[in-house]
Amino acid sequence: MSEKTEEPTEKKIKDSRDKGQVGLSQDITKLITAIVVFGMLFAMGEVLMAKGKEAILFAILRSNGSFTQAAGEVVGKLAVDTIAVVLIIVAIAFFLKIIGTWIQTGPIFSPKALKIDFAKLNPVATLKNMFSMRKLYELLNNVVKTAVITVVFYMLIKKYVPTLFLLPTGDLEMFWRASSVLYSRVVVVALAILLILSVFDFAMQKYFHKKQLKMSIDEVKREHKDSEGDPHVKGQRDAVRQEILESEPKNIDKLVEKADAVVVNPTHFAVALYYRENETPLPTILCKGKDEEAFDIISFAKKYDKPIIRYVWLARTLYAHQGTYIPRPTMPGVVAIYKAIRPLMEGTDSEDEDDESILIDEEQVKEKERQEAEKEKQKQIIRNNEKEQLLKLREKLLDVNPSSDKKEIK
Numbered sequence: 135m136s137e138k139t140e141e142p143t144e145k146k147i148k149d150s151r152d153k154g155q156v157g158l159s160q161d162i163t164k165l166i167t168a169i170v171v172f173g174m175l176f177a178m179g180e181v182l183m184a185k186g187k188e189a190i191l192f193a194i195l196r197s198n199g200s201f202t203q204a205a206g207e208v209v210g211k212l213a214v215d216t217i218a219v220v221l222i223i224v225a226i227a228f229f230l231k232i233i234g235t236w237i238q239t240g241p242i243f244s245p246k247a248l249k250i251d252f253a254k255l256n257p258v259a260t261l262k263n264m265f266s267m268r269k270l271y272e273l274l275n276n277v278v279k280t281a282v283i284t285v286v287f288y289m290l291i292k293k294y295v296p297t298l299f300l301l302p303t304g305d306l307e308m309f310w311r312a313s314s315v316l317y318s319r320v321v322v323v324a325l326a327i328l329l330i331l332s333v334f335d336f337a338m339q340k341y342f343h344k345k346q347l348k349m350s351i352d353e354v355k356r357e358h359k360d361s362e363g364d365p366h367v368k369g370q371r372d373a374v375r376q377e378i379l380e381s382e383p384k385n386i387d388k389l390v391e392k393a394d395a396v397v398v399n400p401t402h403f404a405v406a407l408y409y410r411e412n413e414t415p416l417p418t419i420l421c422k423g424k425d426e427e428a429f430d431i432i433s434f435a436k437k438y439d440k441p442i443i444r445y446v447w448l449a450r451t452l453y454a455h456q457g458t459y460i461p462r463p464t465m466p467g468v469v470a471i472y473k474a475i476r477p478l479m480e481g482t483d484s485e486d487e488d489d490e491s492i493l494i495d496e497e498q499v500k501e502k503e504r505q506e507a508e509k510e511k512q513k514q515i516i517r518n519n520e521k522e523q524l525l526k527l528r529e530k531l532l533d534v535n536p537s538s539d540k541k542e543i544k
Contacts, residue, residue: 138348138349138353140351140353142347143349146347147347150347154242155343155346156238156242156343157343157344158238158343159238159336161328161332161336162234162333162335163230163231163238164234164328165328165332168325171227174223178219179310185215192211267342271342279327279328282331283324283327283328286320286323286324286327287320287324290316291320294316297312386423389421390420390435392408393407393421393435393440394409394472395440395441395442395443395471396431396432396435396442397471398443399444399446399449399453401428401429402425403422403424403449404423404431404435405431405452405453406421406422408420409472415459417459417460417468418459419452419455419459422452424453443474443475445471447467448468448471452464
């Protein structure tokens with residue numbers, strides 16, 4: 135198995151997030167919950183003390199009656215008050231847990247995380263996971279937190295031991311006040327320590343999560359191949375992209391003004407061509423249009439006195455071509471066009487000056503193409519004949535001197 139050294143791709147991170155696998159520090163969530171809950175308890179201190187006094191007085195008033203009845207009433211009242219407070223705290227803690235998670239990861243809802251993963255029941259994988267670096271870090275982190283909080287708690291309690299021994303001599307309110315002061319100081323110091331450890335834990339959890347998502351070179355190549363998809367589907371996607379690009383609004387006016395000529399069919403298709411020897415390697419398709427767009431291109435061509443070439447096959451072929459430069463099969467036709475418009479481009483007079491458009495004889499162009507093909511065919515026949523003559527000459531030489539090395543005869 136190849137080593138995982140590559141950074142995770144966006145797809146890998148997204149898939150992990152969809153599964154609910156994110157870099158999350160539980161310490162930050164617990165810290166936020168503890169701060170709010172302890173803050174609520176401090177804020178509700180007076181109310182809780184009043185409820186405590188009320189419960190004690192209620193029990194004293196019921197002491198003259200039946201013990202069983204009095205105990206039931208006292209326990210019932212305490213249960214109602216306690217359950218109300220506990221439910222409020224639990225609801226707030228649940229809400230804060232969601233907030234603490236969203237602060238670290240952003241809003242996330244992953245139904246896949248609720249599914250049972252039977253792979254986790256594998257004892258070998260579980261044993262291997264128990265001794266991973268992440269688990270060892272979490273164990274060490276819990277030990278450090280427990281040790282630090284224990285030491286701080288011991289030092290604070292030791293400082294207030296004389297005061298604690300005096301509490302039984304006072305009344306209930308004094309006991310509550312003193313306990314609240316001691317409790318608040320212990321909580322504030324403990325939360326400050328947890329805040330520092332939580333920030334460190336957050337960074338470590340992000341590190342472990344990123345390390346877990348790292349990919350091997352083979353995985354990156356496989357994902358890239360999968361993302362490319364089927365060649366047929368990719369071709370359709372490229373065609374749609376090209377259609378969208380072609381549908382975007384263009385400054386046809388400026389493009390036609392720059393063009394050398396416009397090829398038409400004669401009204402349904404229009405293609406504007408441009409070519410400069412030291413600027414473009416081949417004639418360029420500046421813009422093209424069909425129906426209404428073709429009419430606009432022709433109108434602008436007349437406006438700027440651009441040659442309008444009626445060449446049905448060439449106009450259709452250039453319009454269907456998806457590219458910037460003209461395709462190879464259209465080169466003879468485009469060459470014929472530039473030969474026809476050369477006098478206009480050089481600023482000399484032309485016999486067709488009064489015409490609105492130039493008519494290219496398609497049959498003449500095709501005949502020229504046939505002639506060129508026939509010449510190429512004749513050249514090929516001549517080359518084949520020369521090759522046959524050389525082979526015959528070689529055979530004669532071998533008959534004259536059979537012992538000669540064939541490799542020496544070229």
